[in-house]
Amino acid sequence: MADTTPIAESKPRTPSSNTALGAAKGVRSESPLVDVMAGEIRREIRVHEHGFVALVDAMPRLVPEGQTADSAIVQAARVSYGQGTKKVNEDRGLIRYLLRHRHTTPFEMIEFKFHIAMPIFVARQWIRHRTANVNEYSARYSILPDRFYVPTADSVRKQSASNRQGGEETFSPDDANEVRTAEDFLALLKDVEALYPRYLELTERGVSRELARTALPVNMYTEWYWKCDLHNLLRFLSLRMDSHAQQEIRDFAQAMHDLIEPIVPITMEAWRDYDTGAMPLTRLEIEAIRDIGSGGKGELAGDNKRENREWQDKRTRLGL
Ligand SMILES: Cc1cc2nc3c(=O)[nH]c(=O)nc-3n(C[C@H](O)[C@H](O)[C@H](O)COP(=O)(O)OP(=O)(O)OC[C@H]3O[C@@H](n4cnc5c(N)ncnc54)[C@H](O)[C@@H]3O)c2cc1C
Structure with a gap:
């Protein structure tokens, strides 16, 4: 049977008619609030010839004057004890304690959003870090611009003899054979780059961009927005600034580190002391x-x- 209640009789539910909710109350900071990015909407570091890491936002963005974004860690941690923020030196001690003892969730209260342009082979390594939010340039939707990662002549690395995954030493400029090998490799990269005009031409003749891109090499650049909380970002930096990681992704990780360091200096100091500068013993x-x-x-x-x-x-x- 159809519901015959007249529409006019049913009362709309609005927040003010819900007696469980009180009126919203604001709390103002005792100190003036300052922007952790000093009013900038973008802070960028160039990486290699065509790449960059740009910090485009941070949470918290505003902090009481005299504090750093580290204070968001303390704010979250002290909820456990029902206490508010204390003096900066006590906050520093608490942050160091939390990091040392792997109390990780307070570090998730800070977030950073980056805009990054990096070669596709770097992006493939990067995307394995699953805890970030990512939105990438679509080469189905748009033509990939002609940007190629090419190492400089003196930075072509030899296959490492001890580590199958790595390249370590560069080719010697004093050995004619080695110089020729490095030059041949750079010439190969040039040959690959020369395929780009054919990719353009075939898309113009109607080949779909999603198929045409399959002929492009992995040293071309892609871009994405990448947002991550500080706990997982520190893990990313530990793995990707490490000497076992490929040099190219290390260069990007270093740029990210340099961008966030002034925003969370207390955490980064603790991270150096207890993570990258420390050593686990079996x-x-x-x-x-x-x-x-x-x-x-x-x-x-x-x-x-x-x-x-x-x-x-x-x-x-x-x-x-
Ligand atoms: C030097 C180096 C060499 C590497 N070589 C290879 C290689 O040869 N082949 C290869 O395939 N990969 C390789 N990797 C990638 C590596 O195995 C990891 O996939 C990558 O470093 C991401 O690490 P992660 O999973 O800890 O990070 P994230 O994905 O950021 O995850 C962070 C943490 O969150 C938790 N987590 C995330 N997702 C899940 C989930 N679904 N379930 C449960 N817990 C989760 C885990 O605790 C994890 O450690 C290499 C990485 C490095 C640094």
């Missing part, structure tokens, strides 16, 4: 150190070659 390594302490050679139990190499590196760092 149980076997601790036993080896104890062995050195009691006059032994400090050799690692077991015969795993890679683990032994890592232990030798740590020994060198520790001066043991």
Whole structure:
């Protein structure tokens, strides 16, 4: 049976008719608020010839004068204890404690939004970091501009002998054979670049952009907006500024680091002290150190070659 209630009799529900809600109340900051990006809508660092990392927004954007965006971490952390923000030096101690003990959620209260242009091969590594929000340039919708990543002649790297994933040393300028190999590689990149006018021409003749792009190389540039909270951004930086990461993505990670450093200086100092500048020790390594302490050679139990190499590196760092 149809509902016969006349429309005029049904009362619209508005927030003011809901007795569970009080009126909105604002709380003003005791100190004037300042913009952590100093009024800029974009702060950019160029990376290589065609790339860039631009910081386009941050949360919190406004903080009480005399504080940094680090204060958002403290604000969230102190909710656990029902206390507000204290003095800056106490805040610093709390941030360092939280980072040291991996209390991570307060660091998720800070967010950064970047606009980045990077080669597609860098983007492929970057996109593996799943906790960011990403919106990428569409090469189905638009023509890819003719920007290609080409290393400089003196920065073409040789395949590493010890690490199958890496390229380490550059070709020697004093060895004619090596110079020729580096030049041949750069010539190959030029050949690949020369395919671009054919891509353009075929799209003009009606080939769909989504298919035409499949003929383009991975050293072409793409762009995206990338938003991430500070906890996950620190993880990204730890992995991608590390010496095991490919040099090109390290250059981008370094630019991101340099952009956020002045906005969250207390966190970044703690991150250097407890993460990138720190060193985890395995149980076997601790036993080896104890062995050195009691006059032994400090050799690692077991015969795993890679683990032994890592232990030798740590020994060198520790001066043991
Ligand atoms: C030097 C180097 C070499 C690499 N080599 C290779 C390679 O050869 N092949 C390859 O495939 N990859 C490779 N990677 C990529 C690597 O395996 C990771 O995919 C990448 O570093 C992202 O790390 P992540 O998953 O911790 O980051 P994020 O995706 O940002 O995730 C951060 C954290 O969130 C949590 N998380 C995120 N998503 C999930 C989920 N769905 N379920 C549960 N927890 C989740 C996890 O704790 C994770 O550690 C390499 C990375 C580096 C740095």
